[in-house]
Amino acid sequence: MERRKSNCRLFGFKPLRRLSMFPIMQRTPSVQVLIGGKVEGADRFIPMDADPRTQAEPTAADPLSRWVSKFIDLLVVAAASHLVPPVGFFGGVTYLLIADGMQPGQSVGKRLLGLGVLGPHGRSCGVRESILRNGVLAIAYAVWYLFTGGGWLMAGLGWLVLVLVFGVEGVLLVGNPQGLRLGDEVGETRVVGMAAADRA
Numbered sequence: 684m685e686r687r688k689s690n691c692r693l694f695g696f697k698p699l700r701r702l703s704m705f706p707i708m709q710r711t712p713s714v715q716v717l718i719g720g721k722v723e724g725a726d727r728f729i730p731m732d733a734d735p736r737t738q739a740e741p742t743a744a745d746p747l748s749r750w751v752s753k754f755i756d757l758l759v760v761a762a763a764s765h766l767v768p769p770v771g772f773f774g775g776v777t778y779l780l781i782a783d784g785m786q787p788g789q790s791v792g793k794r795l796l797g798l799g800v801l802g803p804h805g806r807s808c809g810v811r812e813s814i815l816r817n818g819v820l821a822i823a824y825a826v827w828y829l830f831t832g833g834g835w836l837m838a839g840l841g842w843l844v845l846v847l848v849f850g851v852e853g854v855l856l857v858g859n860p861q862g863l864r865l866g867d868e869v870g871e872t873r874v875v876g877m878a879a880a881d882r883a
Contacts, residue, residue, distance in 0.1 A: 741805075741875040743862040744798045749874055750853065755792030756782055757824070764828060772828060779821045784813035789877070797877040808872050816870035823848035 760775035767774070782790035788800040788808035800808035800816075808816075823845050830841030856864040867873055 741801065741873075744874040744876060746853075746856050746862065748796050748798060749856065749862075752790070752792030752796040752798055753820075755795060756790050759791055760824065772825075776821050776825055779824060780814045780817050781810050782813060783808045783816060783872070784810035793874070794877075798874055799877050800872050800874050803871045808870075812870040812872050814870075816866035816872050818869075819848055819866060820852070 756779065760779050763771040763775040763778065765771065783793070783800040786807055788802070789798070793799060800813070802808040802812040827841040827845040830837040830844075832838075852864045852866065856862060861873065863873060
């Protein structure tokens with residue numbers, strides 16, 4: 684030890700007793716301070732997470748595109764009901780109920796028109812939401828199909844139910860500022876462009 688001190692004096696500098704004598708070591712913050720803590724000598728916290736990415740609000744689909752897409756879906760249902768009776772009828776009604784629950788929230792008609800259905804919290808529409816939003820339409824179609832084979836009076840009543848239900852839904856769709864019909868209110872859904880549905 685004495686020999687080391689003498690060598691230090693020989694070369695003209697003092698021996699270092701502790702590593703903490705270095706000013707840089709005294710100013711360096713510890714790991715605990717850096718991770719989510721406050722840096723010594725600073726007035727703000729170090730952000731550990733990036734700012735959440737903001738997304739544009741999905742644009743609601745226009746009523747005309749929605750009507751055309753639903754008409755295409757009804758053509759699929761009617762074709763199944765008449766081409767493969769009586770199994771086709773049940774298959775068509777089932778399709779009408781769950782059509783919007785096919786991922787990513789697109790029935791055949793909506794896929795062709797570039798539309799998609801979003802459920803609660805902005806996620807793609809599921810089978811449950813699809814059944815809730817299309818239940819009234821499926822019942823109206825079932826009544827129309829069953830009544831058309833029971834004579835002109837029953838057929839007229841079936842047409843009346845079908846036109847009334849679809850007409851009311853259409854009026855609500857046009858009159859609602861957010862483009863929501865009765866089925867959307869029940870199922871907590873909304874129809875948007877396909878790009879917005881894909882991001883969900």
